[in-house]
Amino acid sequence: MVTKKKKEALRKMLLEKKREVWGDIKERLFEHLGKEYRREIETALDEGDRAIADLAEETGLAIVNLRKEMLEKIDHALEKLDQGTYGICDDCGGEISEQRLKAVPFAIYCIECKQKREELEQIAQEREPFGASTPPEVGEEI
Numbered sequence: 001m002v003t004k005k006k007k008e009a010l011r012k013m014l015l016e017k018k019r020e021v022w023g024d025i026k027e028r029l030f031e032h033l034g035k036e037y038r039r040e041i042e043t044a045l046d047e048g049d050r051a052i053a054d055l056a057e058e059t060g061l062a063i064v065n066l067r068k069e070m071l072e073k074i075d076h077a078l079e080k081l082d083q084g085t086y087g088i089c090d091d092c093g094g095e096i097s098e099q100r101l102k103a104v105p106f107a108i109y110c111i112e113c114k115q116k117r118e119e120l121e122q123i124a125q126e127r128e129p130f131g132a133s134t135p136p137e138v139g140e141e142i
Contacts, residue, residue: 077106
């Protein structure tokens with residue numbers, strides 16, 4: 001169980017990370033779109049996070065999409081903190097190590113489950129070029 005003091009420290013850290021990511025998104029959008037849109041983007045940010053996220057999607061910037069995914073993970077971590085499930089692996093239900101949470105404060109999988117997921121993703125990617133997402137059924141033509 002996370003103490004109230006630790007919970008507040010975690011919340012503060014996650015919110016600070018969220019501010020950093022939003023700042024990075026904003027800067028990358030400014031670089032991409034130019035100064036003419038700067039006021040519009042700042043207004044959108046003032047009106048709410050969703051407006052700039054929508055704008056980020058429209059620009060198609062890969063880095064912005066990665067940052068947007070990170071924001072979603074941070075929001076998920078904040079929800080888990082509120083629910084009292086922060087630090088619990090979404091796959092196995094075990095505890096995520098404090099060392100892992102320090103490195104990736106929005107981690108939702110313990111290191112073992114994350115490694116298993118990465119191995120499965122790699123296998124799936126290796127099969128894609130061959131068009132073999134699943135093995136054929138017995139008697140099925142290849």
